[in-house]
Amino acid sequence: xxxxxxxxxxxxxxxxxxxxxxxxxxxxxxxxxxxxxxxxxxxxxxxxxxxxxxxxxxxxxxxxxxxxxxxxxxxxxxxxxxxxxxxxxxxxxxxxxxxxxxxxxxxxxxxxxxxxxxxxxxxxxxxxxxxxxxxxxxxxxxxxxxxxxxxxxxxxxxxxxxxxxx
Amino acid sequence: xxxxxxxxxxxxxxxxxxxxxxxxxxxxxxxxxxxxxxxxxxxxxxxxxxxxxxxxxxxxxxxxxxxxxxxxxxxxxxxxxxxxxxxxxxxxxxxxxxxxxxxxxxxxxxxxxxxxxxxxxxxxxxxxxxxxxxxxxxxxxxxxxxxxxxxxxxxxxxxxxxxxxxxxxxxxxxxxxxxxxxxxxxxxxxxxxxxxxxxxxxxxxxxxxxxxxxxxxxxxxxxxxxxxx
Numbered sequence: 106x107x108x109x110x111x112x113x114x115x116x117x118x119x120x121x122x123x124x125x126x127x128x129x130x131x132x133x134x135x136x137x138x139x140x141x142x143x144x145x146x147x148x149x150x151x152x153x154x155x156x157x158x159x160x161x162x163x164x165x166x167x168x169x170x171x172x173x174x175x176x177x178x179x180x181x182x183x184x185x186x187x188x189x190x191x192x193x194x195x196x197x198x199x200x201x202x203x204x205x206x207x208x209x210x211x212x213x214x215x216x217x218x219x220x221x222x223x224x225x226x227x228x229x230x231x232x233x234x235x236x237x238x239x240x241x242x243x244x245x246x247x248x249x250x251x252x253x254x255x256x257x258x259x260x261x262x263x264x265x266x267x268x269x270x271x
Numbered sequence: 272x273x274x275x276x277x278x279x280x281x282x283x284x285x286x287x288x289x290x291x292x293x294x295x296x297x298x299x300x301x302x303x304x305x306x307x308x309x310x311x312x313x314x315x316x317x318x319x320x321x322x323x324x325x326x327x328x329x330x331x332x333x334x335x336x337x338x339x340x341x342x343x344x345x346x347x348x349x350x351x352x353x354x355x356x357x358x359x360x361x362x363x364x365x366x367x368x369x370x371x372x373x374x375x376x377x378x379x380x381x382x383x384x385x386x387x388x389x390x391x392x393x394x395x396x397x398x399x400x401x402x403x404x405x406x407x408x409x410x411x412x413x414x415x416x417x418x419x420x421x422x423x424x425x426x427x428x429x430x431x432x433x434x435x436x437x438x439x440x441x442x443x444x445x446x447x448x449x450x451x452x453x454x455x456x457x458x459x460x461x462x463x464x465x466x467x468x469x470x471x472x473x474x475x476x477x478x479x480x481x482x483x484x485x486x487x488x489x490x491x492x493x494x495x496x497x498x499x500x
Contacts, residue, residue, distance in 0.1 A: 116292040124285040131277035153288075158305065166321040167395065168313055177321070179305030180312075184325035188337050191399050191481070195344030198488050202348035205495050 115156055122149025136207065136214040140200045147193045151186045158182035317458030318392035318467040326397060327473040331441065331452035334473075338434060338480055345488040352495045362493070365415035373415035380408030388478030392467040398474040402481025409486040413493055421490035426483045433480035440469055440476070 126146020133139050158179030164171050166180035208214055211222045228234065308325060316324040326334055364370070384405035391397030413421060441452035448455065452473075459466035 116289070120285055120288040120292065123288060124281045127284055128277060128281040131280065132274065153292075158302075165395065166309060167393075168319045168321065177309050179302060180308060180321040180325055181302060181305045183322045184330060187322065187326060187397075187399060188333065191337060192340050194403075194485070195341045195488075198485075198492065199344045199348050199351070202351045202492055202495075205492065206351055 115159075116153075119149050119152035119156055122146065122152065125149075134216045136204050136216065136219075140197060140204065143200070144193065144197055147189075151189055151193075154182045154186050154189070316454050316467060316470060318470050320392055320394060320397070322395075323391045323397045323470065323474065324467075326399075327470055327477070328454050331473065334477065335437065335441070335452070338437070338477060338484075341481065341484055342430075342434070345484045345491075348488055349491050352491050355494060362417040364417065369411075370415045373411045376411055377408055380404055380411070384408060384478075384482065388475055389464070389471055391474040391478075392470040393464070398477030399481055401474075402478040403485060405478065405482030406485035406489065409482075410489045410493075413490050417493065421487065421494070423487055423490070426487040426490075430480050430483040430487070433476045433483065437473060437476040437480070440472055444469070 123146050126142045126144075126149060129142030130139055130146065133142060158181065160176055160178050163176040163178045166177045166183070204214060207219070211219055213219060213222070308329060309321060312318070312321045312324045312328075316328040318324040318328070365373070384401045384407075386401070387396035387404055388398055388401030391401065409421070413419060440455075444453040444455045445451045454468045454470060456468035458468055465471070
């Protein structure tokens with residue numbers, strides 16, 4: 106039986122955030138949601154590292170707020186997390202910049218839609234019909250169903266018409 | 272199928288992390304480094320805030336790497352987003368409440384940002400935190416009035432000078448004392464604004480660099496043409 110204590114709650118929250126983030130990263134079909142899931146996972150990881158420096162009843166590592174000799178928490182994980190947060194901001198900003206580019210090029214951030222349109226573009230650039238692309242399953246198996254939002258009629262070379270913007 | 276596979280993967284990850292967490296003694300940090308730094312930081316660096324002492328003193332070289340990563344991310348985002356076309360439409364204005372709020376908030380955010388940067392060695396804060404607040408001050412104004420153009424050339428000059436200042440302080444310590452970014456100058460009285468040697472200088476350099484870098488990055492993202500893909 107796991108003891109129900111502060112330790113359990115804090116670690117469960119931190120690990121839960123990592124798992125929720127990874128779960129969202131794997132499951133979501135939308136690129137912006139994937140970036141958000143990544144930041145949730147990152148927050149959980151930061152929380153885990155800060156927890157590694159916890160000491161019961163200790164104060165923040167700043168001299169002069171308590172009598173000398175008072176127990177302080179480990180400052181090294183906090184400095185590491187400071188680094189990690191700043192780098193996380195940089196990574197997320199770069200990811201969002203790339204998403205803006207993707208949206209400008211394909212008009213959507215939905216992964217299924219993106220794959221469809223990219224395949225169409227590639228087939229068009231290569232001048233071959235869409236069905237010969239490697240994305241189509243070999244043999245007798247049927248094509249996977251196209252998601253509801255993505256029902257566009259492909260033209261002669263398989264290029265999808267652009268999504269109608271509302 | 273994919274859902275089940277990812278569920279199994281996530282549960283496995285949770286189990287793995289929980290097992291690792293169960294092995295760690297909570298509240299009894301096994302690290303010796305932290306204890307040593309807590310004992311010696313007052314004599315070594317002279318900064319009351321030990322986290323800042325680690326970031327700019329013990330791990331000053333890593334901080335240099337960190338601001339390089341931030342610089343690389345900002346440059347890459349600028350490269351990816353490219354320039355606006357001449358006639359591209361702006362985002363709609365932020366409205367009365369956001370506009371008035373931005374004008375009210377701007378001086379306060381700048382003041383708080385500068386305070387956090389220059390008191391980084393005394394209170395919780397430092398160059399990174401204060402720099403982000405400074406960037407937010409300029410970014411709120413950009414959101415409220417998207418047609419306003421940010422002067423990217425000036426931002427780059429400020430950012431380059433701040434980054435150069437950090438490196439120059441490091442090289443000065445290398446010439447004077449034989450190790451790069453070693454805390455220099457007199458430690459002074461702990462708790463005073465002018466204390467801890469070069470720590471406030473490094474903190475200010477990083478604060479200006481992070482602030483200008485993030486402001487430029489966010490302005491780049493908000494200036495990029497939305498709409499017609």
